[in-house]
Amino acid sequence: MSMAVGGKKGGAIADINVTPMADIMIVLLIIFMVITPLINKGIEVDLPKAANTKERKDQPENITIGLTKGLTVFFKGLKLEGGATELAERLKSALEERGDTDRVAYLKADVNLEYAEVMKIMDVCREAGIEEIALISEPKVEG
DSSP: OOOOOOTTOOSOOOOOOOHHHHHHHHHHHHHHHHHGGGOOOSOOOOOOEESSOOOOOOOTTSEEEEEOTTOOEEETTEEETTTHHHHHHHHHHHHHHHTTSOOEEEEEEOTTSOHHHHHHHHHHHHHHTOOEEEEOOEEOOOO
16 A cells, blocks of 8 residues: 655545445445345245255256145246146146256145145146156254
């Protein structure tokens, strides 16, 4: 850092001071780092708890199906107005785009749903050509 102390060079300094901008950027970075984990992505589904869970990253190319307590069906985060019939169409088109690779669907079903409702969605998946259905759960917290 330099400072003009007078003398013959008593004029204005033409350098840009970036320190305030750097301070603001650091504060914004800290705010985003704190808030980002708190943002809940996707749909509001109260998932069942399980002791043996495997952590996996949500990827946009995954076929994710959500089923809420009110029997609302979601496909890749989008609400389906047509329910199970629209789900079957979306699954078939998604599988055609993928070809023969990875015919896995990830099902997020609310813990308060009846087993029969979950089985209906699983049947729609099987009829559409899904070979494997992974049921998503939350890890059981001990303590």
